[in-house]
Amino acid sequence: AQKITQTQPGMFVQEKEAVTLDCTYDTSDQSYGLFWYKQPSSGEMIFLIYQGSYDEQNATEGRYSLNFQKARKSANLVISASQLGDSAMYFCALTTSGTYKYIFGTGTRLKVLA
Amino acid sequence: EAQVTQNPRYLITVTGKKLTVTCSQNMNHEYMSWYRQDPGLGLRQIYYSMNVEVTDKGDVPEGYKVSRKEKRNFPLILESPSPNQTSLYFCASSLVGVGQGGTDTQYFGPGTRLTVL
Numbered sequence: 001a002q003k004i005t006q007t008q009p010g011m012f013v014q015e016k017e018a019v020t021l022d023c024t025y026d027t028s029d030q031s032y033g034l035f036w037y038k039q040p041s042s043g044e045m046i047f048l049i050y051q052g053s054y055d056e057q058n059a060t061e062g063r064y065s066l067n068f069q070k071a072r073k074s075a076n077l078v079i080s081a082s083q084l085g086d087s088a089m090y091f092c093a094l095t096t097s098g099t100y101k102y103i104f105g106t107g108t109r110l111k112v113l114a
Numbered sequence: 115e116a117q118v119t120q121n122p123r124y125l126i127t128v129t130g131k132k133l134t135v136t137c138s139q140n141m142n143h144e145y146m147s148w149y150r151q152d153p154g155l156g157l158r159q160i161y162y163s164m165n166v167e168v169t170d171k172g173d174v175p176e177g178y179k180v181s182r183k184e185k186r187n188f189p190l191i192l193e194s195p196s197p198n199q200t201s202l203y204f205c206a207s208s209l210v211g212v213g214q215g216g217t218d219t220q221y222f223g224p225g226t227r228l229t230v231l
Contacts, residue, residue, distance in 0.1 A: 033218050045222035095218055100211040104157040
């Protein structure tokens with residue numbers, strides 16, 4: 001069965017510092033995709049970054065990078081130079097070729113302090 | 115503009131009164147999906163559709179129906195809503211169901227906040 005675990009319900013970070021949001025996953029499929037989404041207080045779901053299971057390089061998108069450690073089944077999101085606008089809920093998600101379903105974690109609420 | 119639209123955005127209804135939440139995408143995506151979001155539980159997939167006339171259950175399908183008669187539309191039907199279906203609902207779509215290279219990245223509608231009294 002697929003599973004996504006986000007163990008940090010809430011985190012604080014000082015503005016301009018880097019922060020890592022943890023995500024571990026479990027699947028027996030060899031082909032899968034990992035995603036991170038941001039949900040600000042306004043409620044919309046914003047796609048941030050994608051990592052495919054066969055990608056050899058860690059994904060990066062601007063200030064976002066995904067620290068993909070396949071053997072450890074972890075896909076942590078790193079936000080560099082945090083901004084006040086980064087305060088939001090962050091969700092990690094997984095989809096696999098075996099099920100065509102998407103599984104989301106319970107989320108991490110990040111608060112950036114001025 | 116490429117987007118996923120949902121209507122209505124807010125709905126308050128009573129137990130047992132059938133309702134439909136519409137979802138439409140203009141990106142020619144094959145895969146569409148419905149989720150509900152509840153505090154502390156994250157997003158849970160209700161139903162998904164791989165293509166026209168192809169639908170399947172997600173993890174929490176009880177009490178919901180869907181149909182996919184056209185590629186762009188994927189309505190969510192609550193035949194007899196109950197208070198435990200009070201939630202924030204999201205529709206999402208992606209180019210394909212599962213692939214590599216990000217073609218399975220889902221794009222979300224704005225959400226529908228449903229309250230069942």
